[in-house]
Amino acid sequence: MTLYEGQKGGSFRVVRMDLPVQTERRLEVLGMLEGTAVTVVNRKKKGAMVINIRGTRFAVGQSITERIEVEKV
């Protein structure tokens, strides 16, 4: 599944990211790597969501979350 499909409150593990290199690097230096645990803190019905990576919250747009493959933990 993609991170975009994740429900509020759900915990996931990043499996794969299919993003432009620049965006992927930005996420990586924030600590979002393959294998990193992500929780969905909040989300809109359609669009952006708030996620927690390594204790920090980030607002992430749909165009990014759609292209992050995750698995439920």
Added chain:
Amino acid sequence: MSTKDLTIGFVGNPNCGKTTLFNAYTGANLKVANWPGVTVEKKEGAMRFHDENYRLVDLPGTYSLTSYTMEETVTRQYILSDDVDVIVDVADASALERNLYLTLQLIELGKPVVLALNMMDIVQERGMEIDLHRLPEMLGIPCVPVSARKKTGLEILIHTVAHHKDKALGEKIIHHHDPEDSRHEGAEEHHKMYAMVYSDEIEDKIDEIADLFKKEYPNIKNLRWHAIKILENDQELREKYPLDFSGILDKDYEKEMINQKFGFVEEVIAECVVNKNKKAQSTDKTDRILTHPVLGLPVFLLIMAGVFFLTFTVGDWLKGYFEVALEWITGAVAGGLTNFGVHEMLISLITDGIIAGVGGILTFLPNIFILFLALAFLEDSGYMARVAYVMDGIMGKIGLSGRAFLPMLLGFGCTVPAVMASRVLENRADRMKTILITPFMSCSARLPVYVLFSSLFFGDKAMIAAFSMYVLGLCVAILAAYVMKLLDKEKESSMLLIELPEYKTPNAHTIRVYVWEKVKDYLSKAGTTIFLASIVMWVVMNVGPHGFTADMDASFGAIIGKILVPFFTPIGLGYWQIVLALISGIAAKEVVVSSCTVLFGIGNVTTRAGMSSLSALLESMGFGALNAYVLMVFCLLYVPCMAAVATIRRETGSWKWTGAMAVFQIATAWVVSFVIFQIGGLF
């Protein structure tokens, strides 16, 4: 001790409290400039400690030291320069896991680094604990707990900096990962010297690159860092050192290296932080309302309405006093100068030109002050980042970032603070787009123009005519943004990715510094430009081929107006007085009204008698309701006032861009007016 002052560079992630810490040392006594060639702010301050002078430099907040963004490049170049002696790495101790990634990169640079564990008060409040004995052991650098907000640990930090200034590498590093597992040559040494040791494969590569560097560039000091950066395929360094690395760089190592760094960060956190999962309950609670999927938007609109209200009601109320004072000063100066027998031309220049122009700008000061006070509260409390999230969907449709909503809304009040508020956008392209469309939002100075002409020509439908201007401005802004989005093919959509910091009570000191900066900036920069522009405007209006003239009809302005008449005829505004009034409106939009009264020789245009004589005069010239409506449209859309143009120049840092924008706005105004006039003429 040394004769040279010690320079300390403050580096840290965004939202780590770096600026608060910096301000705690320097107070409001700052030198703010831009870094050469870029629009990233550079803040410098000074302090004395134990009879030594220290120069403090606040570097832009950054998550890493690659060179992807302007901020990163600036920070990296500055740290690498000989200018900085000691780096203070400010970390949010309550989110240490993310902050340590930057710390590891800073340590790799090979300069003296001191880690300031900021927000220790929050760490304690939450019941977390940090092992301050083990942490420096693992990182090899001094780690000092501080709280910038509570002002604790500040002296100890500077003391540590003073003692640590000559130590590039830490004394001893003790890790539990066993170097004996490693077959890498010198692994044991590595683990004692470097906080971050990579896998054998990568360490081998680093050695190979370092050897190559040593041969070609024997003078490089921090070989290991250069080798690491080359291995990460850093473009800047690859270009600077065009060596043949093809045999070594057989694949992309950057990702793997980031991975391993975070692996080590996790190790550090596991050993040094106790109770790291204690969450910030209060932030989650607040966010339940402020970023609620349904309520988030109305709550944001309410907050904005509050800001808007404060800025333009309280601000205007204070502005009234400023205007009274200005009038009094003008009168006093004119009277004084007359008494001294100063030439009437000089008096006119000083009172009508300089005091009117510069003073007019000064009257906006209360608005600017209140606006930035409100913005500082929103920013420092942590709410501003949420705006991007809340507005993302709606603004995304027209290709703008969620935060662009704020400047657009403020544009209904005054374009000057609105353009300045575009600073809340972190991305330059977004900022430019927003600045371009903000002037289309009908500002309060345009209202007098609508009021005059709509009440002259539209009778009881005057309100509707005036209100339609606001709608039209908004439509043009949205359309312009949409067209730009269509033209901008490369970016599919602006990718929202922004940290949402913990909510906190705004810090009075931080707010004071922030507001004072903006006010000072507004006064000095806009003031100088306005000063010159006011003189130019006065000359155009008061000097003609035969020298100084009190009769505007004989001024260069009138000549210019007459030359431009053919350009305005197709849109129904081909009257030189109107053209000249529009030109003078560049000084300030309200001036269009006062110029009309002067040019048409009507004494008091706001009285019933004055109005009817003006409308009779205009109608005798063939200037009817349609012309009046087009005039309002043109006023709405053409170049904003001088103050706004000067601010746009300031914010964009480019005359070329500002000029292009002015042309674009005139073109838009002309085209829209043309369409309305021609279609309206059919009925």
